[in-house]
Amino acid sequence: MSETAETTAAPEVNPLLAAWQTPHQTPPFAEITPEHFMPAFERAFADHAAEVAAITHDPSTPDFDNTVTALERSGKLLTKVSAVFYDLVSAHSNPAILAIDKEVSLRMARHWSPIMMNAVLFGRIALLHENRASLGLTGEQMRLLERTYTRFHRAGAGLTEEAKKRMAEINEQLAQLGTSFSHHLLGDEQDWFLELGEDDRAGLSDSFVATAKAAAEERGMAGKAIVTLSRSFAETFLKSSARRDLREKVYKAFTARGDNGNANDNNEVVVEILALREESAKLLGFPTFAAYRLEDSMAKTPEAVRDLLERVWTPARARALADRDELQQLIAEEGGNFQLAPWDWRYYAEKLRQAKANFDDGAIKPYLALDHMIEAAFDCATRLFGITFAERKDVPIWHPDVRVWEVTGPDGRHKALFYGDYFARPSKRSGAWMTSLRDQQKLDGGTAPLIINVCNFAKGADGEPALLSPDDARTLFHEFGHGLHGMLSNVVYPSLSGTSVFTDFVELPSQLYEHWQERPEVLQKFARHYQTGEPLPEDLLRRFLAARKFNQGFATVEFVASALLDLEFHTQPASASRNVRAFEQAELKKIGMPEEIAMRHRPTQFGHIFSGDHYASGYYSYMWSEVMDADAFGAFEEAGDIFDPATAKRLHDDIYSSGGSVDPEAAYVAFRGREPEADALLRRRGLLEEPAAA
Numbered sequence: 181m182s183e184t185a186e187t188t189a190a191p192e193v194n195p196l197l198a199a200w201q202t203p204h205q206t207p208p209f210a211e212i213t214p215e216h217f218m219p220a221f222e223r224a225f226a227d228h229a230a231e232v233a234a235i236t237h238d239p240s241t242p243d244f245d246n247t248v249t250a251l252e253r254s255g256k257l258l259t260k261v262s263a264v265f266y267d268l269v270s271a272h273s274n275p276a277i278l279a280i281d282k283e284v285s286l287r288m289a290r291h292w293s294p295i296m297m298n299a300v301l302f303g304r305i306a307l308l309h310e311n312r313a314s315l316g317l318t319g320e321q322m323r324l325l326e327r328t329y330t331r332f333h334r335a336g337a338g339l340t341e342e343a344k345k346r347m348a349e350i351n352e353q354l355a356q357l358g359t360s361f362s363h364h365l366l367g368d369e370q371d372w373f374l375e376l377g378e379d380d381r382a383g384l385s386d387s388f389v390a391t392a393k394a395a396a397e398e399r400g401m402a403g404k405a406i407v408t409l410s411r412s413f414a415e416t417f418l419k420s421s422a423r424r425d426l427r428e429k430v431y432k433a434f435t436a437r438g439d440n441g442n443a444n445d446n447n448e449v450v451v452e453i454l455a456l457r458e459e460s461a462k463l464l465g466f467p468t469f470a471a472y473r474l475e476d477s478m479a480k481t482p483e484a485v486r487d488l489l490e491r492v493w494t495p496a497r498a499r500a501l502a503d504r505d506e507l508q509q510l511i512a513e514e515g516g517n518f519q520l521a522p523w524d525w526r527y528y529a530e531k532l533r534q535a536k537a538n539f540d541d542g543a544i545k546p547y548l549a550l551d552h553m554i555e556a557a558f559d560c561a562t563r564l565f566g567i568t569f570a571e572r573k574d575v576p577i578w579h580p581d582v583r584v585w586e587v588t589g590p591d592g593r594h595k596a597l598f599y600g601d602y603f604a605r606p607s608k609r610s611g612a613w614m615t616s617l618r619d620q621q622k623l624d625g626g627t628a629p630l631i632i633n634v635c636n637f638a639k640g641a642d643g644e645p646a647l648l649s650p651d652d653a654r655t656l657f658h659e660f661g662h663g664l665h666g667m668l669s670n671v672v673y674p675s676l677s678g679t680s681v682f683t684d685f686v687e688l689p690s691q692l693y694e695h696w697q698e699r700p701e702v703l704q705k706f707a708r709h710y711q712t713g714e715p716l717p718e719d720l721l722r723r724f725l726a727a728r729k730f731n732q733g734f735a736t737v738e739f740v741a742s743a744l745l746d747l748e749f750h751t752q753p754a755s756a757s758r759n760v761r762a763f764e765q766a767e768l769k770k771i772g773m774p775e776e777i778a779m780r781h782r783p784t785q786f787g788h789i790f791s792g793d794h795y796a797s798g799y800y801s802y803m804w805s806e807v808m809d810a811d812a813f814g815a816f817e818e819a820g821d822i823f824d825p826a827t828a829k830r831l832h833d834d835i836y837s838s839g840g841s842v843d844p845e846a847a848y849v850a851f852r853g854r855e856p857e858a859d860a861l862l863r864r865r866g867l868l869e870e871p872a873a874a
């Protein structure tokens with residue numbers, strides 16, 4: 181054949197819409213570019229809308245399968261495209277992705293409102309819900325029906341047409357405002373840095389300076405050294421820099437994020453969000469957004485949340501005030517003639533800790549190499565749950581720093597893929613989180629999950645391994661605990677999978693896992709010196725563990741103040757907080773906030789509660805979960821073995837694998853045999869007087 185070969189342009193294939201020919205059908209990140217997203221979302225919205233329409237107008241009598249299960253099956257493409265997109269938005273964005281994010285958040289609200297407020301569809305669900313006792317459902321199906329009914333009901337499916345119309349507008353505006361809030365925050369964090377000249381490094385460790393150099397290089401300033409506003413970076417600087425003037429600069433920049441009166445200012449965004457949330461709660465028949473939000477939680481009411489927070493606040497504040505006096509005395513002893521300021525607290529607390537516990541973070545860091553701590557987190561999971569990890573190099577990733585492990589179950593079968601994205605970079609938002617590219621479920625043959633942990637650890641410079649601070653190591657275990665919640669999930673229905681639980685329950689698997697990280701059995705085995713391989717010396721280990729309870733007044737105060745402010749924002753009329761800064765000041769005064777301590781998150785940087793609804797009036801959740809995790813670990817201590825097989829099996833069955841398939845309170849009681857004891861939290865934080873030895 182001698183035909184002229186004609187080059188025909190291959191039809192443009194959108195990798196987001198094609199079947200993925202990758203290991204375990206993982207997203208082919210290298211092939212995906214920003215322009216693929218909008219067309220893929222369009223298709224996904226259209227597919228999902230058609231699927232939901234078919235369910236809504238199904239002529240057959242509503243039953244569990246043709247309504248509830250059918251809804252579970254719908255929207256696969258939307259779930260798939262969203263997972264990839266939001267992973268990039270958070271962990272590796274660029275201006276093109278952020279521009280699409282703005283459009284997608286609006287489109288997402290426009291897509292979901294008519295579904296969640298569809299009266300005919302809700303009629304089918306409500307009918308099933310009414311007759312639920314006679315449907316012959318399994319426990320998980322019953323839970324799914326209840327959750328589905330509750331979700332639609334709480335979204336406004338039962339409202340009048342007029343109220344629904346307004347609700348849809350509110351949802352759109354809130355979606356856009358939440359996106360603006362997080363973009364502003366990212367913008368303020370990306371814009372700022374402090375250059376450290378040779379004379380500006382007093383008190384800083386070599387490893388910190390190396391990190392500061394790596395950060396400069398990351399921003400195209402090779403050869404220089406900079407401090408950025410990444411939390412662990414800024415906090416380490418505040419802890420160690422002997423330069424009071426520079427500490428003040430970093431502290432002020434860190435606490436001013438989103439509050440700089442520039443294009444990234446979040447004050448007005450907060451005001452608008454709070455007004456819209458209040459309006460939506462009222463449309464739904466609740467006096468406040470907090471009352472609305474908390475109805476669907478373990479805590480149930482704002483009063484229950486306030487009770488817990490105040491019970492912790494009082495002893496924590498007392499401890500912080502006593503600590504403050506001690507820090508002031510230390511300043512005086514050193515000949516300092518100034519009053520302790522917020523940018524001094526971490527620095528002098530660290531000095532005091534070194535003096536009292538003879539311990540500083542710098543001494544232990546060489547024993548906390550990232551790789552060793554990953555190994556430790558994996559090993560604990562192996563010992564508790566029988567799962568094993570093997571690194572894979574053939575799975576596509578979104579950034580060269582990302583690592584992937586295959587997780588194998590105790591039965592030798594593939595269980596999950598685990599992605600670890602550990603290092604800070606400008607394209608990543610601050611904080612640490614777990615998310616997924618695909619959730620576990622057992623419908624239609626089932627799927628194994630693709631679970632992600634993202635952190636913002638500082639990279640080691642010049643080929644040195646990354647060394648973690650004790651807080652970083654704890655964060656690693658925390659996020660890995662969330663990761664296990666996703667990886668061990670063993671439910672039938674996708675919407676009940678893994679971390680799809682109440683917000684005040686979701687921190688239990690993560691915070692509980694932190695307990696293993698600080699156990700001598702674990703540290704002795706995995707905390708080895710990164711150069712010599714020698715294990716953590718006994719004496720240093722002892723001092724490290726003793727130092728853990730140090731400065732807990734401060735840590736508790738900075739957290740609880742943020743949680744209380746979150747509650748006030750959402751229980752008081754929105755009109756009360758039109759001047760966000762004045763509201764913040766007045767509330768802090770009311771609770772007697774020590775002036776030398778800043779909230780962990782000031783309003784304009786409080787992404788938990790303003791980037792989206794998820795933790796809105798829900799920041800207390802960490803503490804609610806902590807009541808349980810402090811109490812839950814006691815089960816292992818009582819068994820006399822932190823890997824006790826029988827306790828671990830209950831933990832697996834009742835907590836880590838059950839996702840949202842059971843009521844969380846029932847799940848906890850099944851595991852522990854009783855309700856949690858509230859004082860375990862105060863004891864763990866060292867805020868209870870230890871009873872005198874008998």
Ligand SMILES: [Zn+2]
Nearest residue numbers: 658662687690
């Ligand atoms: Zn968490």
